[in-house]
Amino acid sequence: MSGNKHTRRNFLKIAGGLIGLTAVGAWGELTKNQMSLLNKRSVTFPFNPNKEISFVDDYIIRNNDEEITAFSAHCTHLGCIINKEQNGKLICPCHGSEYNLEGDPVKGPAYKPLKKYQATLSSDHKQITLKT
Numbered sequence: 001m002s003g004n005k006h007t008r009r010n011f012l013k014i015a016g017g018l019i020g021l022t023a024v025g026a027w028g029e030l031t032k033n034q035m036s037l038l039n040k041r042s043v044t045f046p047f048n049p050n051k052e053i054s055f056v057d058d059y060i061i062r063n064n065d066e067e068i069t070a071f072s073a074h075c076t077h078l079g080c081i082i083n084k085e086q087n088g089k090l091i092c093p094c095h096g097s098e099y100n101l102e103g104d105p106v107k108g109p110a111y112k113p114l115k116k117y118q119a120t121l122s123s124d125h126k127q128i129t130l131k132t
């Protein structure tokens, strides 16, 4: 009788371990696939060619007639959304960090540049797509 108990207990331990390993492996694969999908995401917005700086959702679009640059609007200090341009600087409302229009910090506490995104204008120049 006790021999059967040990056998059943051992079987359950091994089966539980295998199920756990399979679940961990499947979760890792799922997470990896979702991360790769997230990395290939793109967003499209209406484009206003008459504005040099546009704040759209979590992004800042700069159009200086020669090129279009897109940045994350998340301040590199603690992540507040930058939503103001003044005298050629992008201003964070939380702790006063300032960035030039190339996205480089010119006043702290932030010391890292804003994240840049590849921007593509539609052929009719009415929409802009960012690869995020």
Ligand code: FES
Pocket: 075, 076, 077, 078, 079, 080, 092, 093, 094, 095, 096, 097, 108, 109, 110
């Ligand atoms: S979050 Fe922007 S300065 Fe602190």
